[in-house]
Amino acid sequence: EPEVTQTPSHQVTQMGQEVILRCVPISNHLYFYWYRQILGQKVEFLVSFYNNEISEKSEIFDDQFSVERPDGSNFTLKIRSTKLEDSAMYFCASSLGGTNEKLFFGSGTQLSVL
Amino acid sequence: GIQVEQSPPDLILQEGANSTLRCNFSDSVNNLQWFHQNPWGQLINLFYIPSGTKQNGRLSATTVATERYSLLYISSSQTTDSGVYFCAVDFKGGSEKLVFGKGTKLTVNP
Numbered sequence: 760e761p762e763v764t765q766t767p768s769h770q771v772t773q774m775g776q777e778v779i780l781r782c783v784p785i786s787n788h789l790y791f792y793w794y795r796q797i798l799g800q801k802v803e804f805l806v807s808f809y810n811n812e813i814s815e816k817s818e819i820f821d822d823q824f825s826v827e828r829p830d831g832s833n834f835t836l837k838i839r840s841t842k843l844e845d846s847a848m849y850f851c852a853s854s855l856g857g858t859n860e861k862l863f864f865g866s867g868t869q870l871s872v873l
Numbered sequence: 874g875i876q877v878e879q880s881p882p883d884l885i886l887q888e889g890a891n892s893t894l895r896c897n898f899s900d901s902v903n904n905l906q907w908f909h910q911n912p913w914g915q916l917i918n919l920f921y922i923p924s925g926t927k928q929n930g931r932l933s934a935t936t937v938a939t940e941r942y943s944l945l946y947i948s949s950s951q952t953t954d955s956g957v958y959f960c961a962v963d964f965k966g967g968s969e970k971l972v973f974g975k976g977t978k979l980t981v982n983p
Binding site: 790792794800801802803804807809814815817848850857858859860861862863864866867869 | 903904906908913914915916917918921959961963968969970971972973974975976
């Protein structure tokens with residue numbers, strides 16, 4: 760069964776450093792998402808991306824965050840200058856038809872900011 | 874504001890027992906999805922169920938959209954069912970996001 764893949768599985772960084780989290784969505788999917796989950800809390804929406812542009816973003820997704828689909832397969836989340844509170848599990852998801860269809864999630868990248 | 878509430882927050886079962894997890898939502902929805910987060914953190918999509926009833930093996934789900942709730946039934950539970958079960962809702966209004974509940978943490982003991 761096709762799946763969403765994320766790399767790396769764990770990332771440790773120093774406060775103030777830039778990080779790029781990578782995702783390869785399911786190949787025929789058109790809608791891409793980033794969500795995050797702070798330890799022990801619920802999963803929170805960050806951003807949705809369709810047709811090469813952001814379609815919606817949450818208040819968490821401030822100027823320090825950006826997303827890109829640099830080629831036909833990768834979807835990346837960049838955090839420009841990490842803060843301690845950015846420590847979380849970051850999930851990439853994709854869907855064929857947006858939220859009107861099943862969302863498939865990757866295994867996540869655990870980001871630790873020291 | 875829009876809310877997704879799940880109950881119970883924690884549930885401990887013996888292997889073989891049945892359980893019902895509930896999800897209440899505060900407004901009209903386009904769709905609702907149930908996820909299982911296993912102990913390794915993976916989010917597995919169990920059901921896409923905006924209304925009606927669906928079954929997949931020992932799991933089934935029912936959504937009554939007019940009454941703003943959904944139920945997830947787990948029958949003959951196994952230790953591998955342990956984890957956190959999340960309900961996630963796409964509220965009407967043109968948004969492109971799922972709003973997750975806080976989850977039900979299920980522990981199935983052998």
